[in-house]
Amino acid sequence: EAQVTQNPRYLITVTGKKLTVTCSQNMNHEYMSWYRQDPGLGLRQIYYSMNVEVTDKGDVPEGYKVSRKEKRNFPLILESPSPNQTSLYFCASSLSRSYNSPLHFGNGTRLTVT
């Protein structure tokens, strides 16, 4: 089944403790992206990757890192989480931005930082 898989689904952590949210897709998609969803703000783009080893900042990249060493994986790293990073996070992928294809979203990761 074609899907975008995020783990974990729920995560509670403390300020400053490094964490990684994994994202994997099995559709051979070139493009992947991370979003955070907060009430009243819609989805805001954190980072995106047009292809392997090609990443770039979205609108809210501060406090986050990403890497794209393989086509299928696009982990989101919070080196020193803070309470303002408490949010619902979505990973998404699409075939390629060149084809204007829609995004396929993962099921989300709800992160709480205390």
Added chain:
Amino acid sequence: ELKVEQNPLFLSMQEGKNYTIYCNYSTTSDRLYWYRQDPGKSLESLFVLLSNGAVKQEGRLMASLDTKARLSTLHITAAVHDLSATYFCAVDPWAPVGSGNTGKLIFGQGTTLQVKP
């Protein structure tokens, strides 16, 4: 800075009624997407609109794009309870000529639709 604004943000309507959700954006683009999110769930793609005047229909939903007005609409015909969800529009900002598509995709705040029996 590209802004994408939806209105209304919340819509409560009776079954059988018609209504329209508006998505305004602040920069040149001819690529706009509509997504649906059910409570506690992920987002799923509804429509991809790729040119001025594009119109797409699926069941009771119809989406259109007017790039000159920088406006997309999502029209709901004879609403049913199953359409209750949050609807997002997303805009792919225009890249400089010759540079290909950007990787950015800017979402509106979302419109929560509640259809009452």
